[in-house]
Amino acid sequence: MTELMNLNTPSESEQIDTNFKNSQTCLKKVGIIGAGPAGLATAIALKKQGIEVHIYDQAREFKPIGAGLTLSPNGLRSLAAIAPDVVEQLKRQGSQIKQFKVRTSKRGWTLITQSMTGDEYDQPFMAVRWFCLQEILRSQLPPDNLHLNHRLIAFEQNHQSVTLRFENDEATTVDLLIGADGIRSAVRKQLFGVEKPTYSGWMTWRGVLKYQHRLLPPHQATVFANRGKIFLLLDNGDGHISWSLEMLSETSHRSKNAKEVKERAIQELAKWHPVVQEIIDLTDANIVVERPVGNPLILPKWSNNRITLVGDAAHYMGPHLGQGTNTTFEDAWVLSACLSNYGNLEEALGYYEKNRIERTTIVQYRTLFSAAQMFNPFIRPKRFFNRSFGIVPEQAKIGQKAFSDWLYQYNLSLPINHHEK
Numbered sequence: 262m263t264e265l266m267n268l269n270t271p272s273e274s275e276q277i278d279t280n281f282k283n284s285q286t287c288l289k290k291v292g293i294i295g296a297g298p299a300g301l302a303t304a305i306a307l308k309k310q311g312i313e314v315h316i317y318d319q320a321r322e323f324k325p326i327g328a329g330l331t332l333s334p335n336g337l338r339s340l341a342a343i344a345p346d347v348v349e350q351l352k353r354q355g356s357q358i359k360q361f362k363v364r365t366s367k368r369g370w371t372l373i374t375q376s377m378t379g380d381e382y383d384q385p386f387m388a389v390r391w392f393c394l395q396e397i398l399r400s401q402l403p404p405d406n407l408h409l410n411h412r413l414i415a416f417e418q419n420h421q422s423v424t425l426r427f428e429n430d431e432a433t434t435v436d437l438l439i440g441a442d443g444i445r446s447a448v449r450k451q452l453f454g455v456e457k458p459t460y461s462g463w464m465t466w467r468g469v470l471k472y473q474h475r476l477l478p479p480h481q482a483t484v485f486a487n488r489g490k491i492f493l494l495l496d497n498g499d500g501h502i503s504w505s506l507e508m509l510s511e512t513s514h515r516s517k518n519a520k521e522v523k524e525r526a527i528q529e530l531a532k533w534h535p536v537v538q539e540i541i542d543l544t545d546a547n548i549v550v551e552r553p554v555g556n557p558l559i560l561p562k563w564s565n566n567r568i569t570l571v572g573d574a575a576h577y578m579g580p581h582l583g584q585g586t587n588t589t590f591e592d593a594w595v596l597s598a599c600l601s602n603y604g605n606l607e608e609a610l611g612y613y614e615k616n617r618i619e620r621t622t623i624v625q626y627r628t629l630f631s632a633a634q635m636f637n638p639f640i641r642p643k644r645f646f647n648r649s650f651g652i653v654p655e656q657a658k659i660g661q662k663a664f665s666d667w668l669y670q671y672n673l674s675l676p677i678n679h680h681e682k
């Protein structure tokens with residue numbers, strides 16, 4: 262179910278200073294591949310250290326695609342450490358999620374109501390449109406440093422630099438290359454020979470629209486559930502709601518066009534509550550995204566000399582725990598803190614990996630458990646992992662409340678040696 266890659270990691274023990282200083286690693290120019298949440302957040306953090314950062318993305322334009330994302334206290338805390346004004350803007354434009362409700366699929370009867378105020382944490386739980394998040398992050402960077410229509414096809418590195426080659430025949434040389442190029446990362450593929458993850462057996466469809474209904478009050482996350490199918494609705498703020506259908510499917514067969522994508526979602530939810538059907542019906546077919554969910558990709562190493570990975574490229578995980586983007590913001594903050602604190606690039610990237618891989622591996626395993634909970638909400642983590650897996654980090658097996666505290670109270674003081682916590 263997980264893909265464990267066989268590479269190596271360094272080890273060290275030290276506390277690092279969390280106040281940003283000018284980078285000590287003498288990086289003048291950094292190239293980031295990918296203008297998703299990982300690339301943009303990392304670029305903002307490095308720019309604040311006075312580093313010249315360029316982002317290259319294969320997209321021809323920034324289009325209002327994507328649906329909604331959940332942001333949790335750990336992700337928001339990391340982002341606030343990078344750029345507090347970004348988090349303030351997100352809070353104004355997104356929606357704070359205060360209640361979580363589970364309803365039956367056909368009649369919409371309430372099964373579970375849970376408060377999610379986030380009072381025990383210093384940041385809330387939020388939902389925001391993916392495009393809105395991208396726009397807010399983008400606005401922090403000089404437009405001239407964002408290069409669209411630049412698909413990375415190869416790189417070469419030596420002791421001093423890395424040369425990037427793009428499909429449009431352009432090339433550039435940087436001091437550090439950061440692969441923030443997502444699930445099918447070209448940087449990861451050339452660095453470690455690791456392709457995209459294998460299919461997990463789950464398919465997803467996502468959309469966003471302006472919609473109001475008495476069953477979907479502001480500040481609420483609502484799930485309509487039936488065995489093997491979950492329809493999640495999130496208030497995204499500003500009258501928008503986002504929806505996602507996650508369901509088990511034997512094949513990862515993709516529909517041929519936008520019309521077929523929407524029709525499939527409608528068909529899968531036939532006979533569900535009228536609200537569910539109306540929402541899909543009203544969604545513009547051109548913005549519905551259909552994607553297979555991959556198995557978590559667990560790499561024991563993210564860096565090689567002047568190249569490293571962040572976000573989905575480093576630790577892809579499925580959507581079931583809502584941690585893809587949140588752990589990505591943790592990466593961005595830790596990587597920039599390490600580059601700021603250590604004079605030697607190899608040392609900085611070693612600390613970054615050491616600090617992040619242990620935590621993201623735990624979150625990746627726990628995401629698998631969250632998927633299993635969709636079928637059996639009463640299943641215990643220890644029982645689940647002991648039955649179906651080999652060696653799993655003990656932290657992934659702990660009870661729900663203890664795990665939530667560990668996840669959401671992520672400590673930005675960064676003890677490098679986790680045994681010293």
Ligand SMILES: Cc1cc2nc3c(=O)[nH]c(=O)nc-3n(C[C@H](O)[C@H](O)[C@H](O)COP(=O)(O)OP(=O)(O)OC[C@H]3O[C@@H](n4cnc5c(N)ncnc54)[C@H](O)[C@@H]3O)c2cc1C
Nearest residue numbers: 295297298299318319327328329412413442443572573586
């Ligand atoms: C268009 C889009 C919409 C999304 N919408 C949602 C959503 O609605 N809800 C949700 O929960 N998650 C969504 N996601 C996924 C979510 O953003 C990520 O899982 C998570 O935030 C991690 O972000 P990331 O920056 O690591 O990867 P991504 O967000 O996947 O970003 C990777 C970026 O790298 C670029 N790229 C890839 N290969 C190359 C290459 N060879 N050269 C140059 N550029 C390259 C891609 O164009 C993309 O912009 C979306 C992702 C994308 C790309």
